[in-house]
Amino acid sequence: xxxxxxxxxxxxxxxxxxxxxxxxxxxxxxxxxxxxxxxxxxxxxxxxxxxxxxxxxxxxxxxxxxxxxxxxxxxxxxxxxxxxxxxxxxxxxxxxxxxxxxxxxxxxxxxxxxxxxxxxxxxxxxxxxxxxxxxxxxxxxxxxxxxxxxxxxxxxxxxxxxxxxxxxxxxxxxxxxxxxxxxxxxxxxxxxxxxxxxxxxxxxxxxxxxxxxxxxxxxxxxxxxxxxxxxxxxxxxxxxxxxxxxxxxxxxxxxxxxxxxxxxxxxxxxxxxxxxxxxxxxxxxxxxxxxxxxxxxxxxxxxxxxxxxxxxxxxxxxxxxxxxxxxxxxxxxxxxxxxxxxxxxxxxxxxxxxxxxxxxxxxxxxxxxxxxxxxxxxxxxxxxxxxxxxxxx
Amino acid sequence: xxxxxxxxxxxxxxxxxxxxxxxxxxxxxxxxxxxxxxxxxxxxxxxxxxxxxxxxxxxxxxxxxxxxxxxxxxxxxxxxxxxxxxxxxxxxxxxxxxxxxxxxxxxxxxxxxxxxxxxxxxxxxxxxxxxxxxxxxxxxxxxxxxxxxxxxxxxxxxxxxxxxxx
Numbered sequence: 001x002x003x004x005x006x007x008x009x010x011x012x013x014x015x016x017x018x019x020x021x022x023x024x025x026x027x028x029x030x031x032x033x034x035x036x037x038x039x040x041x042x043x044x045x046x047x048x049x050x051x052x053x054x055x056x057x058x059x060x061x062x063x064x065x066x067x068x069x070x071x072x073x074x075x076x077x078x079x080x081x082x083x084x085x086x087x088x089x090x091x092x093x094x095x096x097x098x099x100x101x102x103x104x105x106x107x108x109x110x111x112x113x114x115x116x117x118x119x120x121x122x123x124x125x126x127x128x129x130x131x132x133x134x135x136x137x138x139x140x141x142x143x144x145x146x147x148x149x150x151x152x153x154x155x156x157x158x159x160x161x162x163x164x165x166x167x168x169x170x171x172x173x174x175x176x177x178x179x180x181x182x183x184x185x186x187x188x189x190x191x192x193x194x195x196x197x198x199x200x201x202x203x204x205x206x207x208x209x210x211x212x213x214x215x216x217x218x219x220x221x222x223x224x225x226x227x228x229x230x231x232x233x234x235x236x237x238x239x240x241x242x243x244x245x246x247x248x249x250x251x252x253x254x255x256x257x258x259x260x261x262x263x264x265x266x267x268x269x270x271x272x273x274x275x276x277x278x279x280x281x282x283x284x285x286x287x288x289x290x291x292x293x294x295x296x297x298x299x300x301x302x303x304x305x306x307x308x309x310x311x312x313x314x315x316x317x318x319x320x321x322x323x324x325x326x327x328x329x330x331x332x333x334x335x336x337x338x339x340x341x342x343x344x345x346x347x348x349x350x351x352x353x354x355x356x357x358x359x360x361x362x363x364x365x366x367x368x369x370x371x372x373x374x375x376x377x378x379x380x381x382x383x384x385x386x387x388x389x390x391x392x393x
Numbered sequence: 394x395x396x397x398x399x400x401x402x403x404x405x406x407x408x409x410x411x412x413x414x415x416x417x418x419x420x421x422x423x424x425x426x427x428x429x430x431x432x433x434x435x436x437x438x439x440x441x442x443x444x445x446x447x448x449x450x451x452x453x454x455x456x457x458x459x460x461x462x463x464x465x466x467x468x469x470x471x472x473x474x475x476x477x478x479x480x481x482x483x484x485x486x487x488x489x490x491x492x493x494x495x496x497x498x499x500x501x502x503x504x505x506x507x508x509x510x511x512x513x514x515x516x517x518x519x520x521x522x523x524x525x526x527x528x529x530x531x532x533x534x535x536x537x538x539x540x541x542x543x544x545x546x547x548x549x550x551x552x553x554x555x556x557x558x559x
Contacts, residue, residue, distance in 0.1 A: 098423065130442050130518040137446045140454025144426060147461055151419060159465075166458055190518055 006295040009036075010122050033125045037115060044304075045266045046076035052312050059316035079259075086255035091153060094252060098152035103253065103260035106145040109138040110267035117274040118192050120284045120297030132190045135275060136177055139230070142268060143169050146239075146249050149261070153252035161248025164323065165239035168229055171330040172236075176226035176272075178338035179219045182345035183210055183279045192275075196283030205289070209282040214363040215344040218371075220280040222338055224310070227272040229330070231265060233311060235318040238326060273307040274300075333374055340370045397438055405431030418464050426457045443518045 004011070013032055020028040050065065050073055057064025065072035090099055116131035118124040128134075143166050150162020187195045199209050210216035229236040240248030250261040277283060281303050284296035321329070344366040351359045408427035415421045429452040436445035479485070500506065525533050 095417075095419075098420070128442070130446060133443070133446045133450070133518065137449035137454065140450055143454065143458055144423075147458065148423070151461070151465075166462075170455075170458065 055312040083256045083259040088255040093154045095152040102149035103257045106264035110271045112138045113271040150249035157245040158251045161239045172226045172229035175334035175338040179222040192278045199282040211280045218367045231269045234315040277303045401434045422460045
């Protein structure tokens with residue numbers, strides 16, 4: 001029974017494909033995969049917008065959307081209709097072709113990236129060896145869409161936003177990739193399926209996830225910080241800082257094009273969260289052996305929602321950084337720590353014959369020592385003290 | 394020649410022609426990116442996964458951004474009013490044809506053309522990684538050193554200006 005529920009989507013796809021004539025079957029299979037990908041993550045986008053607005057509302061001591069449907073859960077429907085019927089305004093001096101193409105280019109890479117992640121047992125849309133490399137390759141092409149949007153609008157705020165976004169995405173891509181490399185190095189494979197398979201099973205009641213190793217904890221924290229910056233979310237939301245440059249690179253977009261930018265941003269968030277789950281949180285494996293009766297896809301999406309909730313929580317809690325702080329943090333802290341973590345993972349690998357406690361102590365010291373030293377070094381000459389407010393107190 | 398290859402090749406060539414003939418420099422660079430993507434698709438079509446993805450990662454992700462930044466930071470971002478063809482286009486075409494002729498002559502006479510084509514082996518990313526870490530580890534390290542030197546040089550150039558102002 002549990003087996004059948006676990007494989008229900010795979011079985012449903014096989015049944016649907018078998019209905020088609022023999023010659024069409026490969027095409028029907030591909031089209032079904034694409035449709036499933038778009039429907040599932042489109043719906044997830046709608047759910048997440050409500051979750052985010054509700055969650056932020058609660059954090060800021062207000063209700064959030066509560067007018068459309070029970071508890072406001074039909075809000076995305078209303079938003080979607082509103083976006084569709086709104087007038088599409090293109091500035092007179094804008095570069096029309098590039099202005100039109102930018103939102104289209106924006107949503108292609110995250111969909112491509114999502115297609116290689118394993119959502120459950122036997123549930124990867126496209127399976128091949130170098131999938132993690134593919135993930136980062138398509139992720140890097142998001143920057144181009146941002147540039148196209150910012151430049152074609154012929155608006156100085158949008159160009160400033162695009163420049164900020166590109167600088168930030170390039171800077172944080174390095175720690176993002178380096179923190180993932182530690183996992184790739186330990187597993188010895190670029191295939192997400194294999195990385196998830198390595199994290200199967202339990203020792204002493206705890207799962208064999210990479211998160212539960214000293215380098216895994218450090219790597220996961222680095223990965224999450226870099227992922228927040230990559231998806232331009234608070235506290236790294238300078239590219240769209242409302243108080244400084246209005247809305248950043250998509251300031252000149254209205255109606256459904258604006259919604260597409262929103263969609264692209266959230267899809268990017270889902271993709272990078274899904275990669276984090278695959279690399280560090282055991283993919284679709286259950287956290288405890290006795291919970292294994294729940295289907296594998298349930299666990300993947302449960303973890304995805306957990307990570308999204310963390311992102312919302314962070315957004316509601318932390319203030320925005322300044323541009324120089326952002327760059328200093330990326331190059332002076334994130335990059336060295338990611339390199340140190342790489343060494344720590346290598347030491348962990350070569351200490352395998354030693355007892356677990358010795359491994360933990362040694363690798364934790366390798367990570368914690370530079371962390372403390374780097375933190376102290378960066379605080380020097382900063383003259384940090386309690387901030388005094390002239391008019392607010 | 395399969396249908397897939399023909400489509401990829403036509404798109405790549407069209408993007409390349411657009412990159413040369415469009416009037417606005419930013420449009421040219423965007424068309425160049427389309428040509429890069431076409432090349433990556435051609436690599437993937439030939440079964441070279443690693444080269445294909447590296448092409449996307451390096452050229453589409455990084456080099457294109459470098460190009461557009463360079464255009465925006467100089468005056469090239471403004472609309473050009475000069476003619477599309479430069480004054481020396483006759484000499485340019487003559488040089489291009491001469492170079493093409495020499496290359497065709499050299500390639501057709503080389504031993505590589507007459508050699509029998511063996512069935513290409515299926516190369517996986519794992520094999521490339523293994524070779525890079527064993528047989529070709531020295532070239533890899535040398536390239537790494539070179540890039541590090543370039544990086545430090547860039548930082549020093551950027552730092553010098555700031556000290557001078559103080």
